[in-house]
Amino acid sequence: MSVRSKVIEAIQQIAKEQHVTLPVLSDDLSLHETGFDSLAFAILVARLEDETGVDPFTISEDAAFPATVGDFVRAYENVPA
Amino acid sequence: MSPREIFALRDHLGAELTGRTLSDAHHVVSLTDILSQTVLGGRLRELSGRAVLLKLSDQLRSGLAMIELDGIARRMLLCPPDLNPAHLDALIADAGVDAVVTDEPDRWAATGVSLVITAQLPLQATAPAQTERATEWLMLTSGTSGVPKIVGHTLEALTGAIVAEGPARGPAPVWATFYDIRRYGGLQIFLRAILSGGSMVLSDPHEALADHVVRLNARGVSHISGTPSHWRKLLMSGSAAQFAPGYVRLSGEIADQAVLDGLKAAFPNSSVGHAYASTEAGVGFAVNDGLEGFPANYLGNRNGVEMKVVDGSLRIRSTRTAHAYIGRNAAALADGDGFVDSGDIVELRGGRYYFVGRRGGIINIGGLKVHPEEIEAAINRHPDVRMSRAKSRKSPITGGIVVADVILADGTDQARAKEIRDQILDQCRAHLSSHKVPAVIRFVDALDVTPAGKLARTDA
Structure with missing residues (x-):
């Protein structure tokens, strides 16, 4: 499974658990517009870390938290395996 | 003024109750004629009035030494098996220890402790001793880091709940516990076995759970206690099916509804109860209605135990609490009114208090x-x-x-x-x-x- 589809699947799973209705997840959708609160993002990052072995937001101190869905996915894609 | 009569453990033992035993995975010792035997090589007299550190590698000799020392030594400090040896010097200084009972005398040769006595099996014959004094019982808290605190008790405080409950009806119980008897929870069971005229089967950390259960069955254990974690392990082990104790007791951690229900399902003919106790606060109460938490009307004064909730934590005042922390820089154990703060946080919901956790946790x-x-x-x-x-x-x-x-x-x-x-x-x-x-x-x-x-x- 590609990194992108892992991230999207995790977002959809958490949305279901948190009873969040997601808009269409286009790359330029701002993370704010997903309807996720900070707790939902924290869960997402923790689960992706377990699945992919990386947490791109802790690895680098100066990593800015992404603004859009596309930025978020790329943060995982750009981590060296 | 005549001194108050002092009872020590030996005064609860005697030849009139036959068939009583204290056993572990390797030995069975008769409690019936224990008063004319010695685990201390007959050297009990030398320990009269001393502050004795009890540092043994097994529970059986520890229990036998407690029976001999109580009422003779001034103090005895019980060392649990997991005590970090690096803390011994501080504990010895704080408790003013001037004698050690051990099974490893060589390890004490170069220390400053002047009197080292070896506890040994088999027991030797000796003349029965007479109770001389109320020995102070020193126990250690089970905190995870730093030097454990020394908690001072008397036998009277330690056995307050046992005496209040009165003698067990029916045949003399055979007690067992998954705890070590050098911890408060395990010591309660050891004392119950002694005071109730019954027997006790000790645990062994090196024994597989299935073998332990076989031994509990073989010795006819009727009453058994452990923490919810101990019981969950037993329920998971598949060994519970072979075991049918009459009384199952939980203490030491929060007994949630799941573990209570699990035990009730595993032991349909047993009474399952959970007790609230801590090394410092003593035995607070027992709950036998099968539900987690405790009824709100337990607060106030009930059977000599006063309880209140302040800032969310349970506070207890009774004659069963420890009397002090022991040592040079020991903090106060109770507040100005004599209440011990248990540090256990409770929440009131629908007429019942539920334990939600430890303040420090x-x-x-x-x-x-x-x-x-x-x-x-x-x-x-x-x-x-x-x-x-x-x-x-x-x-x-x-x-x-x-x-x-x-x-x-x-x-x-x-x-x-x-x-x-x-x-x-x-x-x-x-x-x-x-x-x-x-x-x-x-x-x-x-x-x-x-x-x-x-x-x-x-x-x-």
């Missing part, structure tokens, strides 16, 4: 305080869950999130793991506020339990 989740025990109780409600542990994990987003390690019941189909995980999460969302719901659930085969029988919480 709070984990921080994004700035919010969370008791891991509360989350574990919600997870443990799932019928396929045997045991769980919640903890915090760092999060770059919120600072911290809750993660949980879960042990599933034996024989759970691994293919159902995802379904069970979703059910657990649904259940947690129904009972907990959102920041307490685990972000990640991991299924594991085992969880660490401390030597004191409690779920290991390294991050607490």
